Amino acid sequence: MIKQISVFLENKSGRLVRVARVLGDAGINIRGISIADTSDFGILRLIVDQPDAAVKELKDKGIMATETEVIAMEVPDTPGGLADVLNYLQDAGINIEYLYSFIEKPTTNAIIMMRVEKIEEALEVLKKKNVPIVGGERIYKF
Amino acid sequence: MTAKKTTFNPVIWNAHYEKMEREKLSTLQFLKLKQTLERVYRLVPFYKKSFEQAGVEPGDIRSQNDLRKLPFTKKDDLRDNFPYGLFTVDLDEVVRIHSSSGTTGTPTVVGYTQNDLKVWAELMARTLSAAGGTSNSVIHIAYGYGLFTGGLGVHYGAENIKATVVPISGGQTRRQVKMMKDLGTTLLACTPSYALYLAETIDEMNLAPDDLKLKSGVFGAEPWSENMRRVIEDKLEIDAFDIYGLSEIIGPGVAYECPAKKGLHISEDHFLPEIIDPETGESLPKGSTGELVITTVSKEALPMIRYRTRDITTLTDSPCSCGRTHTRMDKVSGRSDDMIIIRGVNVFPSQVESILLEMGETEPHYQLIVDRKGSLDTLQVLVEVSEKMFSDQVRGLETLDNKIRLEIESLLGVSCSVNLVEPKSIPRSEGKARRVIDKRKL
Numbered sequence: 336m337i338k339q340i341s342v343f344l345e346n347k348s349g350r351l352v353r354v355a356r357v358l359g360d361a362g363i364n365i366r367g368i369s370i371a372d373t374s375d376f377g378i379l380r381l382i383v384d385q386p387d388a389a390v391k392e393l394k395d396k397g398i399m400a401t402e403t404e405v406i407a408m409e410v411p412d413t414p415g416g417l418a419d420v421l422n423y424l425q426d427a428g429i430n431i432e433y434l435y436s437f438i439e440k441p442t443t444n445a446i447i448m449m450r451v452e453k454i455e456e457a458l459e460v461l462k463k464k465n466v467p468i469v470g471g472e473r474i475y476k477f
Numbered sequence: 478m479t480a481k482k483t484t485f486n487p488v489i490w491n492a493h494y495e496k497m498e499r500e501k502l503s504t505l506q507f508l509k510l511k512q513t514l515e516r517v518y519r520l521v522p523f524y525k526k527s528f529e530q531a532g533v534e535p536g537d538i539r540s541q542n543d544l545r546k547l548p549f550t551k552k553d554d555l556r557d558n559f560p561y562g563l564f565t566v567d568l569d570e571v572v573r574i575h576s577s578s579g580t581t582g583t584p585t586v587v588g589y590t591q592n593d594l595k596v597w598a599e600l601m602a603r604t605l606s607a608a609g610g611t612s613n614s615v616i617h618i619a620y621g622y623g624l625f626t627g628g629l630g631v632h633y634g635a636e637n638i639k640a641t642v643v644p645i646s647g648g649q650t651r652r653q654v655k656m657m658k659d660l661g662t663t664l665l666a667c668t669p670s671y672a673l674y675l676a677e678t679i680d681e682m683n684l685a686p687d688d689l690k691l692k693s694g695v696f697g698a699e700p701w702s703e704n705m706r707r708v709i710e711d712k713l714e715i716d717a718f719d720i721y722g723l724s725e726i727i728g729p730g731v732a733y734e735c736p737a738k739k740g741l742h743i744s745e746d747h748f749l750p751e752i753i754d755p756e757t758g759e760s761l762p763k764g765s766t767g768e769l770v771i772t773t774v775s776k777e778a779l780p781m782i783r784y785r786t787r788d789i790t791t792l793t794d795s796p797c798s799c800g801r802t803h804t805r806m807d808k809v810s811g812r813s814d815d816m817i818i819i820r821g822v823n824v825f826p827s828q829v830e831s832i833l834l835e836m837g838e839t840e841p842h843y844q845l846i847v848d849r850k851g852s853l854d855t856l857q858v859l860v861e862v863s864e865k866m867f868s869d870q871v872r873g874l875e876t877l878d879n880k881i882r883l884e885i886e887s888l889l890g891v892s893c894s895v896n897l898v899e900p901k902s903i904p905r906s907e908g909k910a911r912r913v914i915d916k917r918k919l
Binding site: 339341344350371372373375378380398401403432433450 | 901
């Protein structure tokens, strides 16, 4: 499982850059990023090389941040590649809260970050179906 | 556009009392005060106790000046003795209940005997007459009817002067305009902000003030300024009069403006006004600005001794050009507590705090932003997101947002919008957040 950082952002200019600056100044590298927003606020989801340190840095600066566990999995970079994997979870009755892709150096597979409601069960299902699960050593660092 | 201004000549409803010589009035007040004090001391354990704690008995009050020896009564005392603890009569003598919203969810309840209602109808008759109301008037009452004192309070006064009463209550503004036009309404009673809203609606409906027969209006239940009076008078082409009251004392009609529009006459044959320093509780001389304190001397069901209204004003008893002798209070300029009035509803920031506390927030940081869009008050509630509230899912935060909004709306009875904001984004002074920002230009 991968530690993802979720950050609360008001929909106001300068909020995103502040988060990026805090992490940059602390020497923390952002590896993946996704944002969900409404008209009032957004939730920034980050994959970084030092998740625990990142949360501490952000909180010290008064920025609301928490850690959430997500699954990183490899999906064939071909049409229907994602659909197959999602079907496995659907069949097992596991809901996906959200997902986003993770950029890595070009390979034949894409990496998808995914937050699900029953994480252990989801991992079981995916392993059984031989979906490659990506570990922290590869996600946090090259 | 200029106001068509007074073409009517308002009558004084009860010249005997409204124009009573001050010396005579003073004697009358003192007599009634003594009776009231004896009564509450004998019948209400709360007063007996609070008088004893202050080391004073009704017999110690030998002049009106001695009033300051008596302890204050506060809104909390009503709440602590909810519902009937401060009543001096049995329920079989109580014929009406009204209620106002409380700061912590516990409302306060006030009661009236038959005679109290008669006094109230008399006060409102004085108020409406001073604003040009007569038996020929068609009076449109757009205050809410129900537990709120506004609607029914004005209603019985309007019937008392034998006017034609249209008890329309709130809402359905276009229909209200149509009714005013069709029925030939001459006098409007509502909150000043609703009067402005009606004016805008008249315009939207491609009508002009000339299509209506409105001559005057009695506006209250929320603070408004001279500037707003000018706007209302210009837009509706009427004379606009201020009215003051609070449910704890009796409701609307405690004080009212006369055509001089130089302050509101407090009906001193029923209420004794004082001005105190809200910090020290010390009595201030006439002419000083401070918190208005009222003692009722006619109320039967629920007399109030030195009730702290929390309204800031100034008193003057210099002669008024209208001939009334009763003391005048300036338009209320503010509050000595943090209460705000939104669309006629009393709102305390602590009510919002109690909701957030109930939702598990130990130290909720929030801010109320009151504004006026068009002519309607808006309430926006900013809530700082705390660790407990925060979720990495949009749905989670939206649900929270909604829940806070619904809880606030159901407790306050005022619609609002809720915005979740970042921690520490609400400015603090001395560690405390500023709870209210009132952007309304009254």
